[in-house]
Amino acid sequence: MRRRLLPALLVTAALAGCGGQAGTADGKFEIVTAFYPLQFLSERIGGDVVSVTNLTKPGAEPHDIELTPRQVGDVAEAKLAVYIKGFQPAVDEAVAQEAKDRSFDAASVVTLLPAGGEDDHGHEHEEAGHGEDPHVWLDPVRFSTIAGKLGERLAEADPEHAAGYRERAQALVAELGTLNTEFADSLKTCERRELVTSHTAFAYLASRYDLHQVGISGIDPEAEPSPQRLAAVAQEARETGTTTIFFETLVSPAVAETIAREVGAKTAVLDPLEGLVDAQGDYLGVMRQNLATLKTGLGCS
Structure with a gap:
């Protein structure tokens, strides 16, 4: 590089x-x-x-x-x-x-989760021990902290417009607070809490809302999962009665579809928001679409 x-x-x-x-x-x-x-x-x-x-x-x-x-x-x-x-x-x-x-x-302004580690069944993620998970924006609470700190940083860098930065940052913090409440209320009661995903981008979301992420690939979505990892994920999906395997927008769904066929599950898109695909959407809209997808896939009442 x-x-x-x-x-x-x-x-x-x-x-x-x-x-x-x-x-x-x-x-x-x-x-x-x-x-x-x-x-x-x-x-x-x-x-x-x-x-x-x-x-x-x-x-x-x-x-x-x-x-x-x-x-x-x-x-x-x-x-x-x-x-x-x-x-x-x-x-x-x-x-x-x-x-x-x-x-x-x-x-630097929020607490990060470690990348990798083991899931609740002792399956070792392939990226275990390799630093911290960067996907903090998928937790509305951490993201709101970042919003507030960015408002302060902009106010410091451009004092002429400091009041406007702080005002808009606090308005966004309030919107993210509402988003967090929607997620917490909607995911409180679900038939399943296992979140089987094409790569482990959703640890922050899972941690915030008491879900259990099972990633097929690691932090890097382009990394090929080993046959052992594929077998472990398929076994866990069967054991937990998983009905939906979630894949993301910017990489091939082929591996997720393979697991889904093997365990008799459906597939659905869960967007990690690493890039915006729909030019007409925004972070809040995509997160709410993710919430609707989770409610269906996890059987939430």
Whole structure:
């Protein structure tokens, strides 16, 4: 990754000059975000006084993106880079090189869960021991904490508009509180609490609402699960009477469909919100669609 990124970094002097000092032509405060959920936060909290550039294009899988020279230039020019350290190596390196003092690491303001580990049946996840799980945005409570902290960070970086940032951040915190209540109430009583997913993106959601995530693949959705892991997941699905195997929007559903056929279950889309597929939707709408999918798949009353 370092060899791929360094040539891009060499051009940033020409692209950015003394990085972070330039504004947009209309004078807006420039923010660069690593992927969609952070774009959503930045746009909602920033309002019409910011310009937001997202490094992960719609429909792209964000885990292993590579940055173009122009995107590295965007990081260098931005007045604030919003990212989750440890999720996207190329973004981590660009921020460290070009925007270290003009960055907001969303993972630094909440408590993270470990990646991997063992499930309740002693099945070892393949990524066990490899750092922390970055998917914090799937927990509305943690996400609301990030929203409040980002509002403060923007107020500090752009004091002229501080009151507006804080006001919009608190409004979003209230909306996320309502979303949390909807999830908690809707998932309180369900026939099943096992959440069998194509990859382990939903640990925060499962932990918050007392569900048990069973991931076919690990944190990286592109990683191929071993035959042993496939057999273990199929066995657990049978033992728990699982009726729905959930797969995500940005990767192939083939493995989830294979497990579903083997255990006689249905499949349904559960969106990890790593990228926005429907340009007409937003974080809140997709999360509510996820809730409806969970209620059906888990038999919640």
